[in-house]
Amino acid sequence: MKRRALITTSLVVAGLIWTGTVGAMYQAVRRFETTPGRGASGTTMWPVRSRIVPERNRWTLVMLIHPHCSCTRASLQELERIIEMSGPSLQTYVLVYRPSDFQEGWEKTETFEAAKRLQRAHVLVDPDGREARLFGGFTSGQTFLYDGEGALRFAGGVTSLRGHAGVNRGSMDVVDIVRARARQGTHPVFGCAIVTTESEQRQ
Amino acid sequence: MSEIVTERDSVIDARAAAIRDEQLHARRVRVDRMFVWLFLLQYAAGIVGALTVSPYAWEGKVHTIHLHVWVAVIGGAGIIILPILLAIFRPGTTLTRHVIAASQMLSSALLIHLTGGRIETHFHVFGSLAFLAFYLDWKALITATVVVAGDHFLRGIFWPESVYGVANPEWWRFLEHAGWVAFEDVFLIWACVMGRREIAESASRQAQVEHLSELEQLKSAALEMAMSELQVASA
Numbered sequence: 001m002k003r004r005a006l007i008t009t010s011l012v013v014a015g016l017i018w019t020g021t022v023g024a025m026y027q028a029v030r031r032f033e034t035t036p037g038r039g040a041s042g043t044t045m046w047p048v049r050s051r052i053v054p055e056r057n058r059w060t061l062v063m064l065i066h067p068h069c070s071c072t073r074a075s076l077q078e079l080e081r082i083i084e085m086s087g088p089s090l091q092t093y094v095l096v097y098r099p100s101d102f103q104e105g106w107e108k109t110e111t112f113e114a115a116k117r118l119q120r121a122h123v124l125v126d127p128d129g130r131e132a133r134l135f136g137g138f139t140s141g142q143t144f145l146y147d148g149e150g151a152l153r154f155a156g157g158v159t160s161l162r163g164h165a166g167v168n169r170g171s172m173d174v175v176d177i178v179r180a181r182a183r184q185g186t187h188p189v190f191g192c193a194i195v196t197t198e199s200e201q202r203q
Numbered sequence: 204m205s206e207i208v209t210e211r212d213s214v215i216d217a218r219a220a221a222i223r224d225e226q227l228h229a230r231r232v233r234v235d236r237m238f239v240w241l242f243l244l245q246y247a248a249g250i251v252g253a254l255t256v257s258p259y260a261w262e263g264k265v266h267t268i269h270l271h272v273w274v275a276v277i278g279g280a281g282i283i284i285l286p287i288l289l290a291i292f293r294p295g296t297t298l299t300r301h302v303i304a305a306s307q308m309l310s311s312a313l314l315i316h317l318t319g320g321r322i323e324t325h326f327h328v329f330g331s332l333a334f335l336a337f338y339l340d341w342k343a344l345i346t347a348t349v350v351v352a353g354d355h356f357l358r359g360i361f362w363p364e365s366v367y368g369v370a371n372p373e374w375w376r377f378l379e380h381a382g383w384v385a386f387e388d389v390f391l392i393w394a395c396v397m398g399r400r401e402i403a404e405s406a407s408r409q410a411q412v413e414h415l416s417e418l419e420q421l422k423s424a425a426l427e428m429a430m431s432e433l434q435v436a437s438a
Contacts, residue, residue, distance in 0.1 A: 025278035
């Protein structure tokens with residue numbers, strides 16, 4: 001009799017845990033996936049102090065990435081699609097964050113390799129996120145699109161959620177702008193922070 | 204005479220039903236046990252996957268344990284605790300089957316999330332439905348389908364990008380996704396009904412054989428008694 005009561009109580013408790021966990025998990029995951037990173041506060045023109053020299057009369061896309069951010073793989077998948085759909089008029093730069101006091105090679109992750117595999121894309125290491133600051137980006141996956149005159153036409157992310165590749169407004173906007181079907185665009189960016197408030201203050 | 208036949212048939216039918224229920228129960232207990240192992244395997248796979256794909260969340264050069272790892276460890280345990288306890292302490296019951304069906308679909312949703320919504324992980328849903336069909340209980344498949352449809356419906360309302368990739372999908376899009384599950388369900392439900400029918404036929408044959416065997420035993424006992432009486436009389 002005692003054992004039976006114990007089993008029933010255990011099952012009721014497990015039932016409550018089951019219901020609670022499912023609800024809490026949905027809530028936690030939803031909050032995580034839908035909360036964007038800090039948006040860019042960039043200038044409207046190409047930053048002249050950047051070590052990247054864009055070609056005139058060509059579109060230039062810059063994506064900032066944190067090499068250890070797992071969500072950034074989705075941004076790179078989207079970037080691959082953007083490059084394919086935009087054609088050779090688009091030149092692409094992927095800037096890979098690396099703290100200068102960390103040993104060399106820290107940035108060589110699977111995400112880094114995925115960036116290197118992108119066609120027609122230049123991958124550059126960005127020590128301490130200096131370039132990221134010049135462009136005004138803070139979050140991994142942040143994408144900037146400049147026209148041939150150096151004017152900023154798109155600033156934002158190219159995924160719909162954290163770590164979710166697939167059709168989304170951001171990547172569609174980039175392609176539409178390059179194909180002259182849209183003028184400007186912006187979209188929330190989802191990913192790990194590259195430039196934090198603390199590091200910003202130190203600079 | 205016809206009353207005797209009817210009574211005999213009802214005895215055989217009752218025995219056939221008892222054998223069928225016994226066989227179904229034994230089968231369902233076995234499937235419950237299989238799911239215990241499957242849940243543990245999926246739990247371990249979820250944790251290994253989270254640790255491999257996204258162990259840390261980063262802020263500049265500072266890292267913390269990624270939410271996916273906590274979700275895999277705590278959320279994964281929360282999902283499987285009830286079905287495992289039910290499978291151990293209430294094996295073969297209807298409640299256990301339905302909780303297992305719902306939990307298996309939630310495990311699919313968790314694995315899909317941990318792999319960043321990979322289309323390949325969605326195959327887990329279809330594999331799971333096939334496993335659930337081992338119960339030969341089509342109602343468990345309906346529970347699983349309702350959980351999948353409910354998950355898509357609710358996420359479609361509150362969190363549409365996570366399912367459809369776009370923020371404003373048509374309201375009926377969840378039906379398209381659930382439709383593919385229903386497509387598989389049709390064949391699995393048919394397989395469940397056929398499987399149950401085969402078990403019922405086999406049970407009926409066994410009951411008839413048992414009845415005939417009992418009759419034979421009664422006959423041979425009567426014959427033995429008659430023989431022994433004859434021997435006593437002749438002596």
